[in-house]
Amino acid sequence: MSQAKLKANVLKILASPAVKHINFRIAGNHFYNERFTKVAVAIKVGLINVVPFKDFANPKVRGAYSNTSNMLLLHPDIGSASVSRKNQNNVIHECFHAINDMDMVQGISPTEEETCGFIAAAIYEKYHYGKSYYDKKHPMVAMLAILKGSPGYELRNDPVFGELYNLTYEKYARNNPDWGRSNVPNDGL
Numbered sequence: 567m568s569q570a571k572l573k574a575n576v577l578k579i580l581a582s583p584a585v586k587h588i589n590f591r592i593a594g595n596h597f598y599n600e601r602f603t604k605v606a607v608a609i610k611v612g613l614i615n616v617v618p619f620k621d622f623a624n625p626k627v628r629g630a631y632s633n634t635s636n637m638l639l640l641h642p643d644i645g646s647a648s649v650s651r652k653n654q655n656n657v658i659h660e661c662f663h664a665i666n667d668m669d670m671v672q673g674i675s676p677t678e679e680e681t682c683g684f685i686a687a688a689i690y691e692k693y694h695y696g697k698s699y700y701d702k703k704h705p706m707v708a709m710l711a712i713l714k715g716s717p718g719y720e721l722r723n724d725p726v727f728g729e730l731y732n733l734t735y736e737k738y739a740r741n742n743p744d745w746g747r748s749n750v751p752n753d754g755l
């Protein structure tokens with residue numbers, strides 16, 4: 567695994583036609599394909615550095631975005647010849663955080679940003695693989711159906727989004743009582 571290969575794999579994931587299906591709003595902020603393209607350009611020119619990293623506090627974690635150092639920290643597995651579905655999702659999720667930093671998106675809570683990162687990754691997964699791997703009863707499946715029929719849909723007051731938000735909050739709050747408290751504002755590149 568080389569850093570160059572890791573970067574190349576991230577750019578390949580961002581170039582998937584599936585990314586074109588990411589199209590929603592949260593608190594008026596519109597997230598869509600071109601914003602992922604901007605992240606790809608920032609990675610290409612080195613404004614965002616893709617760095618191999620595996621010593622995450624939680625060993626299940628495969629990636630993180632640092633908006634203080636503009637670094638995409640990704641598990642070295644993501645630089646291998648074949649990148650697993652879950653790791654591809656992680657790349658989309660972390661790039662979603664990178665967009666928020668790059669475009670200095672404000673007014674979204676940490677849990678909203680986190681939830682939207684999962685939604686972006688779920689959209690990628692559905693269109694890249696031709697199906698969703700979420701359990702049919704999971705609210706993400708209902709969310710994907712809503713977004714399919716309503717590109718640019720505003721999520722903030724949607725009840726299904728509310729369910730996903732609660733799941734995200736429980737997941738993070740359970741693992742980290744300080745969740746959301748140490749979040750620094752997105753500061754651009």
Ligand SMILES: [Zn+2]
Pocket residue numbers: 659660663680683
């Ligand atoms: Zn995240």
